[in-house]
Amino acid sequence: MTIWLNEIAERTGPRYVALADSIANAIDRGDLQPGDRLPTHRALADALGVTIGTVTRGYQEAERRQLVSARVGSGTFIRDRNVEHAMHGFGIIDPQSGGAIDLGLSLSLNGPQTQLMADSLQQLSAEPSTLQALLSYQNEQGMAHQRNRFATWLGEAGVDSDPERLLLCCGGQHAISIALQTICRPGDLVLSEGLTYPGFSAAARLAQLRHVGLPMDSEGIDAGAFEGLCRQQKPRALYCMPALHNPTTIETSQERRQQIVEIARRYDVLLLEDDIQFNATPERHTPLATMAPEQVFYIGGVAKVMAGGLRVGLLQVPQNWVAETAHTLRANCWMAPPLMAELVCRWIGEGSDKQLHRWQCQEAIARQALVDEMLGDYAIAHPPQGYNVWLELPPQWRAQAFVEQAERNGVLVKTAETFAVGSFHAPQAIRFCISPVADRETLRRGLEKIRLTLESTPPIDRPVM
Structure with a gap:
């Protein structure tokens, strides 16, 4: 506390910025460690001789810099800078x-994939004309025969599927980023479950979007909270995982899915349905993409059901968004590498999947x-x-x-x-x-x-x- 008092007194400019800077310096020095709880707003305001509002703004600035996290009813804690890295480190x-x-x-569970990869590569090595095509630039949406194969694969799992609306991406994370870059502009409001995939939160920050988490119950997103926020503000999109939600494993009920779709239509909110877990069991509920193909950006891929290193993601978009999304993908990476998609398509065609x-x-x-x-x-x-x-x-x-x-x-x-x-x-x-x-x-x-x-x-x- 003494260090903060001295540092803040020596700084010019807004006090709340000085407070955030002091927290950052204390973390760099090792005086504050991940998980450390900071003083309450009132206690720190009294110690620093500032208003509670100044401390609140200082903590908010520190949270914006990802230095701290505020937990309702618990306090403000130093954030682990390695958390997100660890989430994506393999x-x-x-x-x-x-x-x-x-x-x-x-x-994904690691089993027969290594042998499947070896067999497929050996087969391709004996097909020079196919290899030449795979080494050439292709349509930004992906090769037509590959999109047809993936559309059939999705259709077998109950996803309303159209190869003309399908784009091949470099994994599900890439599909999320492409969708956000296409439909959003900096400052737009996007929603998700209050607990969500950190990769989406990272993509939303990178796109400079306002991101709000919605409360959940045993059936998924609280529909009343979703509609209430839509009435008060104008969210551009809702990102959600109705099947095998990560991290809670909740399966959103069919009735709740219908409520979410109806609210999204009523308030013109686009839906980003993340189905990367891809539970293709007979008990699977109807995907949002099948219920509202004109409203849903469907995000899928093979990371969990085949192998993450394949980096084959699928993004199926509403018909009126195809051209703009394809333009975004082309500007981003021109196209996803066709070689990996070809390997997966062969696994699907042979029944190996x-x-x-x-x-x-x-x-x-x-x-x-x-x-x-x-x-x-x-x-x-x-x-x-x-x-x-x-x-x-x-x-x-x-x-x-x-x-x-x-x-x-x-x-x-x-x-x-x-x-x-x-x-x-x-x-x-x-x-x-x-x-x-x-x-x-x-x-x-x-x-x-x-x-x-x-x-x-x-x-x-x-x-x-």
């Missing part, structure tokens, strides 16, 4: 080497059964064939403290705060995944470490002054 530590078991990453899907489903079911066996007496939620597990922590645990203790015990998981939009109130919960480890035995050891952490005594949480 350097999994080998548990046999003494490192932690990483259950924090939602990856179905064999891979069956293996992944069987393995996921077996791994989720392990979760039920070892953690079934805690508040967990997971789909039988999904990769993510949502765990609501016992009352004595705060999520950040739990994650830190779990890491000390040798397992990596993610807090709900990792997925929170802005100052959205994140519950005391964690998400972990069954898929990044090589086998069930490693998963079992990781689950044992999670249970060990649940059964241990939390450390005392002291505020930073």
Whole structure:
């Protein structure tokens, strides 16, 4: 506190900016560490001799710089600068080497893909004319035969599909960015679930959009909150994951989906439906893209059902947005590499994708059964064939403290705060995944470490002054 007083007194300009600068300097010096709780607005205002409004603006400026995160009812905490990097980092530590078991990453299960890749590359090596085409510039939407193949693939899973409205992208993240760049301008308001995929939050920030998170219940987005915000403001788009929501694993009910579509139509809000988890089971509800093809930008791909390194994303857009979206994609990267898309199309054409899907489903079911066996007496939620597990922590645990203790015990998981939009109130919960480890035995050891952490005594949480 003394350091802040001196630094702020020496600075010129607005006091709230000086406060944010002082927080940044304290982080750089190591005086403030990730997870540290800052003083309350009133306590700091009294100590600094400024108004509560000045402290509020200073904390908001620090949050805008991604230095802190505000948690309703809990306080303001120093943000872990490595959180988002960790969400997208895929350097999994080998548990046999003494490192932690990483259950924090939602990856595809690794099985027959390596052999499939080797076989497909060998086949292509004997087709010089095909290789020549794959090495040439193509239409920005993707090669026609590839779009036809993917449209059929999506159609089999119940997605209203049209190859003329389909664009091939460099993965689902690229599809999100292309959609936002096409339909939004800096300053536009976009909505999502209050807990959402961090990649969307990052894309929204990069596009300089205002991003607000909506409350959720057991059926998905709170439709009343969505409509209420539409009445008060003019959101440009709603990004959502109605199937296998990440991180909570909620499956939005058919009735709630219909409500969301009707509200979006009433207030002219475009929908970005993220279906990257791609649960192609018979029990699957109707995708928004099928319910409202004129309103929905459908985002899919093969990252979870085949392999993330393939970087094949799918973006299906309303008919009147095709030309503009194609222009955005061309300006962004000209086209997605056709080679990887060709490999995936061959897997689909040969039925290898179905064999891979069956293996992944069987393995996921077996791994989720392990979760039920070892953690079934805690508040967990997971789909039988999904990769993510949502765990609501016992009352004595705060999520950040739990994650830190779990890491000390040798397992990596993610807090709900990792997925929170802005100052959205994140519950005391964690998400972990069954898929990044090589086998069930490693998963079992990781689950044992999670249970060990649940059964241990939390450390005392002291505020930073």
